[in-house]
Amino acid sequence: MTPSLDRLADMPTAEELYLRLLEGVRTLIKDLPQEQVHLVGILSGGAWLAERLQRDLELPGAMGSLNISFYRDDFDRIGLHNQVTPSDIAFDVVDRHLIVVDDVLYTGRTIRAAMNELFDYGRPASVKLVVLIDRQERQLPICADFSAWQTAEASTGSVVLAKTEQGTFSLHIEPETPDA
């Protein structure tokens, strides 16, 4: 019987996890030329995290956000997954070091789509992936360069990041959504 992801009680809070993420990213980009580093958040949870990371890290380079709807692999099954906010990559991607930020890494399909989209903007020097939570149930050969938390075993339900008006993060459980 698969245990459900209702053991939030066993997990640190979203705010605690964010602090771990911040330190993890700081270490990750330590040896990279700072002006060439750009955070790219995946809408919407990843973009929220990227916004706060951008402020806390005080990076010189602009951040970007990605709406991966056009690059998903499930168009034939569910049609266009319509998220209203379009992608916003205002800087030149060529030869830059991109840090893709997402809230939950699950099957890996979102990250596959994100990379395909990013490469349509140009050829980056490198792409790294940081996530808040890694569910470790991959369907593709994708891995995070840093994750603030790893869930131990297979589970039903999905964990979703929320943000209050003041900007505080919290985690919730929702029924299963496909291919995160």
Next chain:
Amino acid sequence: MRLHLKNARLMDPAAGVDRVTDIWMAGGRVASIGQAPDAFTADRVFDVAGKVVMPGLVDLSAQLREPGFEYRATLESELRAAMAGGITSLVLPPDTDPPLDEPGLVEMLKHRARQLDQVNIYPLGAMTVGLKGETITEMAELTEAGCVGFAQADRPVSDTRVLLRAMQYAKSFGYTLWLRPLDPWLARSGVAASGAYASRLGLSGVPQQSETIALHTLFELQRAVGVGLHICRVSSAAGLALIQQAKAEGLPVTCDVSINHAHLTDVDIGYYDTHYRLDPPLRGQRDREALRMGLAQGTIDALCSDHTPVDDDGKQLPFAEAEAGATGLELLLSLAFKWALEDKVPLLDALARVTQGPAKVLALSAPAMPPIGSLSVGSPADFCVVDLDAYWTVERRSLLSQSQHTPFLGMELPAKVLATGVRGRIIWELAR
């Protein structure tokens, strides 16, 4: 063949009869009603209790597509359809290929019909040679060959001098002209009735003035000449009003309406359903109401099938490119009955529009013809047996005509013909 029909509900509008009785037929005629003739042994006795026996229907317009268009329909297939519809007399328009403008062609057609020995065929001769509207035909020769009147089918004569001469010539011999009220320019390239619906669909429209202007012209010339006119396929309230005025004035006019215009309107075209591509085009609600009222009151003398076989290739095209026409022989009786039920028209009056009414039109047009459309003693034994309580669904596979294109496809209609007889012989029976 000697027939005895027992317990029949005899409905004969011409004789004003609607009662349950027995009918005896011999020698191709009605021998007696109500009382057995002396020393009569029937070859066949039918107990038709609960069923109606009525005169065989008289249909004032049925294209049989022979000669010339046999890939669309043949005499055999269409006559079978007629019999299945309880029709025993058919008037044929002259637009065969070649058109019926020569006595030889008419004789051939009548010969073919006699060989099949089924329903009675009454061909209309072409009013002008080749139906071209230029020179008049040998109307006397054509009448001798068997034509009962003269027509132009759906090809109106635009030259009013030709129209006038044709009327004068026909009047000299006492012939009647059967004409569709159609102004050739206003109707040109129109495929639907002018109005809101045609505009929405982006279809080229035929304004109702096409019908009213043609009627004004016909009646003006008729006033001068005095020829008998039968107006074919009235389609608008305004047109009907003109016909009513002409009749009130005393002009020798009769008219008919098709089953399609008695039941349908332009909105039924829906998403360009080519089954509704008809000439004249279907008009609006008010026109349909006026036509039904005209039928009920007798301003319209006859309801006809306007049977026009079209093959699949002709209908599976965009609306404006599709061929106009619908099959109708098998639907005439049911649609007459459906109208009567819906508008609460007395049944005998409704049935008159498909028996006595058209028979009268024919009698006016061809006075030498023996009378038809009634089942009195001495009448030709042309009849049909009908179950008024039965319903049937119009389906492609159940239609006998070679053309299965009708706007009534899929509809459930009342009244089923169980048997049809001509000259006292059962020529068609519904398979059980």
Next chain:
Amino acid sequence: MRNLQLNKHGELTHLISTEGLSRDILQHILDTAQTFVPLAERDVKKVPLLRGKSVFNLFFENSTRTRTTFEIAATRLSADVFNLNINVSSAAKGETLLDTIANLSAMQADIFVVRHESSGAPYLIARHVTPDVHVINAGDGRHAHPTQALLDMYTIRHFKKSFSNLTVAIVGDVLHSRVARSNIHALTTLGVAEVRAIAPLTLLPSGLAEMGVKTYTDMAQGLKDVDVIIMLRLQNERMRGALLPSSHEYFKHFGLTQEKLSYAKPDALVMHPGPMNRGVEIESAVADGPQSVILNQVTFGIAVRMAVMTIVAGASS
């Protein structure tokens, strides 16, 4: 009469006419188009949404511009595009419309973009394709040109934000115009305050009042306080004889000049589906002037067509 454009789940599976589509569906198309607009700024303007899908442009009537915008839209969605100019080939040899469709369907077409001179042709086609094939009407006779109407609506929404209080005037040959009909349906569905048609009587069809349109035969009255002016193209054939005596007289009384434009609101939009007949229906100063959004229409046209293709291709079978 179930609307053929919607599948049994109520999703848009064909786009044949703006008539009969709900406000929600129209807004959904406009919203989706909005997400495609930024792509034009990227180097790689393609997205892989329709990769592997075949789009067949079936143009029975010539039109390089419309066909090209559909081609660009399909290519930006990564679809494979095939252009068929039917004039030149089978139909000229007598092949029926349905036979042409059957043959192409055997080549695994996913989307047919059809332009045909007979009103209703796309419905005939839609009734004869399998559920996983989609028909997009690029103009049929006088009946409809839905993608043009949608890009016109997109343009209006872009500049005016809301449809509610707008008065929109359509000027020109409404009788023969599929653009006019599609615009009228879209505008009334989206809830504009008033739709007007301005033309001489010979160019106005019957039944406009039933479609919710007020008619005018005078530009000064018709354009008074209007927010949007949609100019229609006047075809050369109309000007020879029966419907109109000359282009000179037409321009004088119904052409959009700066003087006539001044009857409308000062911020009124000037639109035209193109191609324009300068000096016949519109003066160059107006066509190139500050109120003209004609070029924006062209840009938006690509995003709108991308949206339509994406939406129909995404409908469940």
